[in-house]
Amino acid sequence: MKNKIAFVVGVLTVGILFSLSFLADNARVSAMDQAEFNSRFGIFDGAICPLSATQQQESIEAFKEMVPTFQHPRCANCHGGGQPFQANTDHAGGKFDLVLDADGSVLTEPTFAECQSCHGGLPGWEIPRSRFSFVGKDAVELCQQMKGExxxxDKFIDHIARDLGGTPFIATAFAGMRGLNEDGIDYYEALNDRKPVPEPPPISYADLINQAQAWVDAMGGEFKGDDGCGCEPQKYALQIDESLVAAFVSENARIDWDGQTQVQIPLTFKDDGTFTGEATSSRTMSAVLTAEVGCSGSSTSNVQWQVNGRLDSEERWIYFSVRFTPSMGSVSCNMSVPLPNPVQLPIPIDDSENPNNPLKQMEMSAYVGETETVKLNTNVVGSDVTDTFVITIIKLE
Ligand code: HEC
Ligand code: HEC
Incomplete structure (x- = not known):
């Protein structure tokens, strides 16, 4: 009996040593469609933020510099603070009615034409739609709004520096006079018993433009990732779910293995968009020997994981390699009949060092939730090994 098991184990080891053939599921086509869709329609939800920890810190700090200006009454009163169309408005000039077309849509020109009698100091004085409100929003929310809207x-800078070439709202805000014309000033004076004085934001317009540029520079010169990238810390990981199923069948016996592990490999980005990560996971392996006298057992061993890669923020695509080093091991197999020692069944050998291993040349769409499956397969005589890796991009809280 002992001899028979030794024979089985010997052949088995040889079988598994054959080089593995690979079947990599290639999800690139569908993932590309997603990325193309996103870049065309500007939906960057879940796009990975490729900024290094330092860049993230610096851009968050740089954005904060602008917040007192955004929240200053000269900006915030137009951006949600003043509500001249609400029934209970506290707008100094009174309540106004929106001019609507037959379908109920706001007609911009006639609606805001009335404002000119007091705010004619700025031809085109109007208030933005509610989603551009700055009121009640903190630095992170304002930052996400700037990125998303x-x-x-370059569009953000252009907006800050010259209102995209349209009505100079920001320059008017820095003049501090609420766009009031002569009549508006008289109206103000009648209400307040004094003439309005300029009350601009605490910094100069030139300073705001510099702050805007400093924020963009801290992010490497462009908006990257999703709306939160450069606004609040973002951390990602590659989650890998590995399952190894192997069988060896000989004339008199059969051994089945079943192994599982899950790992989350946190990614650390450098300023140039390259990243690395490493983690250890514990893999459980169970084996069942079916022979004249069967046995079964299980064990746990460590797997070391390493990733190296880079993110192309324009393509929104990541390229990376995964190295995994399982510790060699065996499963102690307890016989169904008492024997002096448990039989050691060797764990099938992983082929992680094979240069053709698709785990070394991975590419995926750089979005949270993207997933890719790689199967390493071998079907040499008598043995059948399938090592499946499901790789998912996750966001760490
Ligand atoms: C007279 C009203 C008015 C004032 C004052 C004003 N804005 Fe605006 N702002 C607008 C309007 C209108 C839009 C266009 C939104 C739209 O398309 O509906 C806009 C758009 C923006 C946008 C782009 C949309 C967004 O929210 O991301 C930014 C940024 C912005 N303003 C910043 C400022 C800053 C900073 C100040 C103060 C220095 C300011 N604005 C003062 C009316 C104003
Ligand atoms: C009858 C005169 C009058 C008319 C017409 C008028 N306003 Fe005003 N509005 C004022 C005065 C005066 C102030 C300044 C109040 C203050 O700062 O105490 C003001 C302030 C504002 C502010 C805040 C500006 C800031 O920098 O703090 C907004 C926004 C505003 N008005 C929007 C409108 C809109 C939109 C219309 C047209 C639908 C309009 N107003 C029509 C008199 C008027």
């Missing part, structure tokens, strides 16, 4: 860094 404007989409590109």
């Amino acid at each position: 404007l989409g590109r860094a």
Whole structure:
């Protein structure tokens, strides 16, 4: 009996040593469609933020510099603070009615034409739609709004520096006079018993433009990742779920293995968009020997994981390699009949060092939730090994 088991184990080891053939599921086509869709329609939800920890810190700090200006009454009163169309408005000039078309949509020109009688100091004086409100929003929310609404860094700078070439709202805010014309000033004076004085934001317009540029520079010159990238710390990991199923069948016996592990490999980005990560996971392996006298057992051993890669923030695509080093081991197999010692069944050998291993040349769409499955397969005579890796991009809280 002992001899028979030794024979089985010997052949088995040889079988598994055959080089593995690979079947990599290639999800690139569908993932590409997603990325193309996103870049065309500007939906960057879940796009990985490729900024290094230092860049993230610096850009968060740089954005904060602008917040007192955004929250200053000269900006915030137009951006949600003043509500001249609400029934209970506290707008100094009184309540106004929105001019609507037959379908109920706001007609911009006639609606805001009335404002000119007092705010004619700025031809085109109007208030933005509610989603551009700055009121009640903290630095992170304002930052996400700038990124989401404007989409590109150059557009943000252009907006701050010259209102995209349209009505000079920001320059008017820095003049501090609420766009009031002569009549508006008289109206103000009648209400307050004094003439309005300029009350601009605490910094100069030139300073705001410099702060805007400093924020963009801290992010490497462009808006990257999703709306939160450069606004609040973002951390990602590659989650790998490995399952190894192997069988060896000989004339008199059969051994089945079943192994599982899950690991989350946190990614550390450098300023140039490259990243690394490492982690250890514990893999459980169970084995069942079916022979004249069967046995079964299980064990746990460590697997070391390493990833190296880079993110192309324009393509929103990541390229990386995964190295995994399982510790060699065996399963103590307890016989169904008492024998002096348990039989050691060797764990099938992983082929992680094979240069053709697709885990060394991975590429995926750089979005949270993207997942890719790689199967390493071998079917040499008598043995059948399938090592499956499901790789998912996750966001760490
Ligand atoms: C007279 C009203 C008014 C004032 C004052 C004003 N804005 Fe605006 N702002 C607007 C309007 C209108 C839009 C366009 C939004 C739209 O398309 O509906 C806008 C858009 C923006 C946007 C782009 C949309 C967004 O929210 O991301 C930014 C940024 C912005 N303003 C910043 C400022 C800053 C900073 C100040 C103060 C220095 C300021 N604005 C003062 C009316 C104003
Ligand atoms: C009858 C005169 C008058 C008319 C018409 C008028 N306003 Fe005003 N509005 C004022 C005065 C005066 C102030 C300044 C109040 C203060 O700062 O104490 C003001 C302030 C504002 C502010 C805040 C500006 C800031 O920098 O703090 C907004 C926003 C505003 N008005 C929007 C409108 C809109 C929109 C219309 C047209 C639908 C309009 N107003 C029409 C008199 C008027």
